[in-house]
Amino acid sequence: MRIRIVDAFTDRPFSGNPAGVLLLESAAFPDAERLQEIATEVNLSETAFAHPLTPGGEADWALRWFTPATEVDMCGHATLATAHVLHTTGRATGTVRFTARCGILTSTAHPDGTLTLDFPTAPLREETAPPGLAEALGAEPVSVHDTGEHIGDLLVELRDEATVRALAPDFAALVAHSRRGIIATAAAEDPALGYDFVSRGFFPAVGIDEDPVTGSAHTALAPFWSARFGRDDLTGLQASARSGLVRTALRGGRTLLTGTAVTVIDGELLTAF
Numbered sequence: 164m165r166i167r168i169v170d171a172f173t174d175r176p177f178s179g180n181p182a183g184v185l186l187l188e189s190a191a192f193p194d195a196e197r198l199q200e201i202a203t204e205v206n207l208s209e210t211a212f213a214h215p216l217t218p219g220g221e222a223d224w225a226l227r228w229f230t231p232a233t234e235v236d237m238c239g240h241a242t243l244a245t246a247h248v249l250h251t252t253g254r255a256t257g258t259v260r261f262t263a264r265c266g267i268l269t270s271t272a273h274p275d276g277t278l279t280l281d282f283p284t285a286p287l288r289e290e291t292a293p294p295g296l297a298e299a300l301g302a303e304p305v306s307v308h309d310t311g312e313h314i315g316d317l318l319v320e321l322r323d324e325a326t327v328r329a330l331a332p333d334f335a336a337l338v339a340h341s342r343r344g345i346i347a348t349a350a351a352e353d354p355a356l357g358y359d360f361v362s363r364g365f366f367p368a369v370g371i372d373e374d375p376v377t378g379s380a381h382t383a384l385a386p387f388w389s390a391r392f393g394r395d396d397l398t399g400l401q402a403s404a405r406s407g408l409v410r411t412a413l414r415g416g417r418t419l420l421t422g423t424a425v426t427v428i429d430g431e432l433l434t435a436f
Contacts, residue, residue: 164185164187164431164432165185165186165429165430165431165432166183166184166185166205166430166431166432167183167184167185167244167248167426167428167429167430168181168182168183168184168205168207168426168427168428169181169182169184169244169247169248169424169425169426169427170244170424170425170426170427171240171241171243171244171247171376171378171407171422171424172240172243172376172378172401172407172408172409172422172423172424173376173405173406173407173408173422173423173424173425174276174423174425175425176425176427177405177427178405178406178407179240179375179376179405179406179407179422179424179425180208180240180374180375180376180377180378180405180407181207181208181375181427182207182208182209182210182211182238182240182241182243182244182245183201183202183205183207183209183210183211183241184210184211184213184241184244184245184248185201185210185211185212185213185432186213186214186245186248186249186252186254187212187213187214187436188214188215189214189436190214190215190217191214192212192214192225192227193436195234197436198210198212198227198229198234199229199233199234201229201432201434202229202230202231203231203232205231206231207231208230208240208366208371208374208375209228209229209230209235209238209240209241210228210229210241211226211227211228211238211241211242211244211245212226212227212228212229213225213226213227213245213249213261216262221260221262221267222260222261222262222267223255223259223260223261224245224249224259224260224261224262225261225262225263226242226245226261226262226263226268227263227264228241228242228263230366230369230370230371231370231371232369232370233369233370234264235343235369236263236264236265236312236313236314236315237263237264237265237282237313237314237379237382238378238379239280239282239377239378239379239380239381239382239409239420240376240377240378242261242263242268242270242280242378243270243278243280243378243420243422243424244424245261245270246259246270246272246278246280246424247278247424247425247426248426250272250278251426255272256272257271257272258270258271258272259271265282265283265313266283268280268281268282269281276423277421277422277423278421278422278423278424279419279420279421280378280419280420280421281417281418281419282378282379282382282417282418282419282420283313283382283416283417283418284382284385284386284413284414284415284416284417284418285310285311285313285314285382285383285386285418286310286311287308287309287310287311287318287383287386287387288308288309288311289306289307289308290307290308290309290317291307292304292307292319293307293340295336295339295340296317296319296340298333298336299332299333299336299337299339299340300319300330300332300337300345300347300365301330301331301332301333302321302322302326302329302330302347303321303322304319304320304321305320305321305322306319306320307319307320308320308383308387310346310382310383311383313379314343314379314380314382314383315341315342315343315344316341316342316343316344316345316346316364316366316380316383317340317341317344317345317346318346318348318380318383318384318387319345319346319347319348320348320349320387321347321348321349322349323349323350323352324349324350324351324352324361324402325352326349327347327348327349327361327362327363327402328361328363328402330347330363332345332365334365334367334372335367337365337367337368338367338368341368342368343366343368343369344364344365344366344367344368344369344371344374345364345365345366346362346363346364346377346380346383346384347362347363347364347365348360348361348362348363348384348387348388349361350388350391351400357398357400357408358398358399358400358408359388359392359397359398359399360384360388360397360399360400361399361400361401361402362377362380362381362384362399362400362401362402363401363402363403364377364380364401364403373403374403375401375403375404375405375406375407376401376403376405376406376407376409377401378409378420378422380401381399381409381411381418381420382418382420384399384411385397385399385411385412385413385418386413386418389411389413395412395413395414396410396411396412396413397410397411398410398411399411407422408422409421409422410422
């Protein structure tokens with residue numbers, strides 16, 4: 164079985180966020196234990212598994228995502244990676260519809276090589292910073308928002324871009340503060356550099372200390388920063404060591420995430436389901 168490693172939200176290898184992608188030919192997923200074993204072996208922040216559905220339904224492919232430790236409800240970069248594989252291998256053209264734990268998602272390919280994902284917008288609810296969060300994160304929050312059930316993160320606004328870039332969290336302590344992770348963010352110091360806000364994503368509760376580029380987090384970052392800037396179309400830079408750009412477009416209850424992807428490894432999985 165073919166397995167590919169795709170760098171998502173980047174146009175060059177060895178940057179952005181790598182995801183494993185396996186396109187299955189079966190009409191159903193193997194048991195979750197085997198999918199988890201493969202994701203643990205791949206050992207990237209997420210590995211995506213997809214199988215084709217019967218034509219004429221509400222979706223074209225079924226899609227699931229696993230970290231090295233657990234299955235997750237929503238993942239942006241591995242969806243982008245899966246769509247990239249479908250388009251570059253001729254398995255799909257135009258818009259692809261996926262059914263996943265978080266509902267129906269779509270990906271649309273554009274002539275310039277970019278892909279746009281259509282995801283549900285995270286419902287933000289402002290909260291008081293929980294005790295110990297500042298110490299665990301290593302910076303004092305300006306504001307804190309819950310992001311709802313699908314991503315289950317705390318969105319933490321910090322003073323400035325330099326503070327976000329300098330974070331060195333206590334990952335063991337962060338586990339207590341959200342169901343999935345912490346999204347730290349601040350406005351860009353110089354929008355002329357091509358991005359409006361920066362973020363970093365820490366997800367030790369699901370086995371990922373820091374995620375290189377978190378597409379799903381931008382379904383919360385988009386409404387948060389759109390409200391502050393008064394614009395629906397923005398660009399976010401996730402300021403991890405690998406780094407990556409996510410263009411966001413807030414469309415009410417949906418958020419569009421646009422980026423590019425690059426296949427860096429195309430190999431064979433030498434095990435049976």
